[in-house]
Amino acid sequence: MSxxxxxxxxxxxxxxVNAIVLLYAFIPVVWIISLSLKxxxxxxxxxxxxxxxTSEHYEAIFANDSFTRALINSIGICLIxxxxxxxxxxxxxxxxxxxxxxxxxxVVGVSLMIAMFPQIAxxxxxxxxxxxxxxxxxxLGLIIPxxxxxxxxxxxxxxxxxxxxxxxLEKAAKMDGATPxxxxxxxxxxxxxxxxxxxxxxxxxxCWNDFLFALSLTSSERSRTVPAALSYFTGxxxxxxxxxxxxxxxxxxxxxxxxxxxxxxxRIVAGLTSGAVKG
Amino acid sequence: MSVTxxxxxxxxxxxxxxxxxxxxxxxxxxxxxxxxxxxPAAILMVAVTAYPIGYALWLSFFRADLRTPDDxxxxxxxxxxxxxxxxxxxxxxxxxxxxxxxxxxxxxILGMALAIVMHxxxxxxxxxxxxxxxxxxxVTVVAAFSWRFAxxxxxxxxxxxxxxxTGQWSSxxxxxxxxxxxxxxxxxxxxxxxxxxxPEDLLKAASIDGASAWQRFWKVTVPLIKPSILVAVLFRTxxxxxxxxxxxxxxxxxxxxxxxxxxxxxxxxxxxxxGIGSTMSVLIFLAIAIIAFIFIKLFGAAAxxxxxxRR
Numbered sequence: 001m002s003x004x005x006x007x008x009x010x011x012x013x014x015x016x017v018n019a020i021v022l023l024y025a026f027i028p029v030v031w032i033i034s035l036s037l038k039x040x041x042x043x044x045x046x047x048x049x050x051x052x053x054t055s056e057h058y059e060a061i062f063a064n065d066s067f068t069r070a071l072i073n074s075i076g077i078c079l080i081x082x083x084x085x086x087x088x089x090x091x092x093x094x095x096x097x098x099x100x101x102x103x104x105x106x107v108v109g110v111s112l113m114i115a116m117f118p119q120i121a122x123x124x125x126x127x128x129x130x131x132x133x134x135x136x137x138x139x140l141g142l143i144i145p146x147x148x149x150x151x152x153x154x155x156x157x158x159x160x161x162x163x164x165x166x167x168x169l170e171k172a173a174k175m176d177g178a179t180p181x182x183x184x185x186x187x188x189x190x191x192x193x194x195x196x197x198x199x200x201x202x203x204x205x206x207c208w209n210d211f212l213f214a215l216s217l218t219s220s221e222r223s224r225t226v227p228a229a230l231s232y233f234t235g236x237x238x239x240x241x242x243x244x245x246x247x248x249x250x251x252x253x254x255x256x257x258x259x260x261x262x263x264x265x266x267r268i269v270a271g272l273t274s275g276a277v278k279g
Numbered sequence: 280m281s282v283t284x285x286x287x288x289x290x291x292x293x294x295x296x297x298x299x300x301x302x303x304x305x306x307x308x309x310x311x312x313x314x315x316x317x318x319p320a321a322i323l324m325v326a327v328t329a330y331p332i333g334y335a336l337w338l339s340f341f342r343a344d345l346r347t348p349d350d351x352x353x354x355x356x357x358x359x360x361x362x363x364x365x366x367x368x369x370x371x372x373x374x375x376x377x378x379x380x381x382x383x384x385x386x387x388i389l390g391m392a393l394a395i396v397m398h399x400x401x402x403x404x405x406x407x408x409x410x411x412x413x414x415x416x417x418v419t420v421v422a423a424f425s426w427r428f429a430x431x432x433x434x435x436x437x438x439x440x441x442x443x444x445t446g447q448w449s450s451x452x453x454x455x456x457x458x459x460x461x462x463x464x465x466x467x468x469x470x471x472x473x474x475x476x477x478p479e480d481l482l483k484a485a486s487i488d489g490a491s492a493w494q495r496f497w498k499v500t501v502p503l504i505k506p507s508i509l510v511a512v513l514f515r516t517x518x519x520x521x522x523x524x525x526x527x528x529x530x531x532x533x534x535x536x537x538x539x540x541x542x543x544x545x546x547x548x549x550x551x552x553x554g555i556g557s558t559m560s561v562l563i564f565l566a567i568a569i570i571a572f573i574f575i576k577l578f579g580a581a582a583x584x585x586x587x588x589r590r
Contacts, residue, residue, distance in 0.1 A: 014400050014401055014403075018403050018406065024460075046436055047436060088320045091316040091320065095316035095317040099310075101312075104317075120540045121332070122331045125557075151324055155320065212524070250421040250425070261412050261415075269408065269412070272468045
């Protein structure tokens with residue numbers, strides 16, 4: 001057997017394997033898209049792909065305000081939470097990765113504990129506190145917990161990135177008379193931007209995904225985010241079965257994040273695996 | 280690379296008293312800056328979580344029911360006795376534990392397979408790596424709805440005429456499927472990072488010595504990537520034990536498919552029984568702490584981030 005047929009054969013085997021991975025990743029996605037396109041009459045045909053296609057369910061979810069409102073809430077809350085978590089997390093991660101200060105292991109330990117703590121345990125107290133200070137069912141009432149629970153992830157990922165940055169440059173800057181703060185702002189921060197950006201993506205996905213807080217710490221359209229809104233979906237009118245409407249709404253909130261992921265794939269992989277395992 | 284200590288020692292060895300003093304001033308400035316930079320994050324984390332954690336603990340010793348707000352009183356360990364002798368709790372506990380073990384086992388096996396495919400494939404590597412991330416990024420609730428409809432009688436392409444989400448065991452496997460589908464990529468990525476560290480030469484040498492692919496995997500690769508396996512399994516176990524979203528959407532805990540988080544949620548937000556709900560929350564936390572402890576003691580898994588402080 002010649003080597004060319006050998007490689008062709010290996011290649012085709014790999015294509016089959018790849019095809020299996022693609023099927024695994026996309027079948028549920030294709031199914032929910034297909035469902036969202038099915039007209040009512042064919043909803044119960046049980047077929048994987050729609051036999052007839054309609055866009056009425058997409059029109060329906062945007063026809064009334066509640067879904068658009070939830071979408072705006074989700075985008076606004078997640079962007080603000082990501083932004084603040086990044087600033088605060090970058091500062092802390094720099095200190096953890098680069099500086100020697102008392103209580104460092106305490107900070108790492110506490111953030112680890114928060115990451116492991118069952119969030120369900122915090123829902124009641126947070127609910128009571130937020131009600132008490134009048135932040136229940138507001139943007140801020142969700143932003144604050146999101147920042148808190150994004151911080152351990154941000155600190156962990158960012159400090160792994162920061163360790164990769166060449167020390168010498170900072171030292172050189174200090175030798176040229178820069179204060180530690182200047183060295184941080186002018187030398188390290190620009191070098192760290194790729195890591196910060198990666199962390200931003202991960203934090204944003206985490207916030208966008210949250211269901212438990214969104215469900216328990218909101219009570220109206222004022223601040224309910226999309227994942228929670230989905231579970232309250234009853235269709236555009238009370239007489240309509242919500243199945244395809246839920247599917248359509250699900251597609252709308254999925255497509256942006258899928259595009260996002262496809263676009264930043266490399267960075268996400270780098271972020272998830274950075275510092276996770278190093279010999 | 281990032282070890283500071285030897286550098287400091289060298290400075291002290293070589294330098295005179297002045298240099299040492301300047302050095303210690305630098306140290307002081309470094310400490311001050313370190314504390315300053317870390318303070319906002321630390322304060323925020325403590326402010327948002329310390330009081331709630333303490334409050335949950337405190338509530339767990341009280342009869343606190345929002346339906347009878349005037350009847351709050353200290354009951355000692357009564358709530359714990361009530362929960363620990365309740366059938367609902369132990370059924371949910373057993374269900375959660377079984378769900379955790381089964382999902383993590385499947386995730387590990389399939390995640391390893393996916394990691395190897397992503398690492399080894401010679402065609403369409405970018406395509407495979409990118410699409411494998413899709414399940415990770417999809418909102419859990421959306422994926423859960425996709426599975427729920429797929430298994431709904433009449434509507435779903437998988438269900439046909441049966442209604443699997445109305446039975447306990449069939450629901451169990453659907454929840455496992457939803458969990459596993461969603462988290463294989465996470466597992467695979469952590470494992471792939473480990474695979475990247477296995478030296479090619481070692482595998483080639485083993486291959487020349489006549490080791491089969493299977494033997495190379497078990498005798499060379501697995502021992503070398505054991506740290507990544509342990510970290511991945513630990514992360515996932517802690518997460519799986521807290522499962523909430525998937526069950527909430529798929530069954531809402533009907534037909535005895537409640538996880539501990541669902542039971543606690545029902546007591547807190549639906550039943551408004553804060554005392555009992557908080558007790559359950561504390562017990563979930565204890566269970567997670569015990570799982571983490573066992574992992575670290577038994578397998579010597581590095582606690583996630585523990586190398587952070589050391590390096």
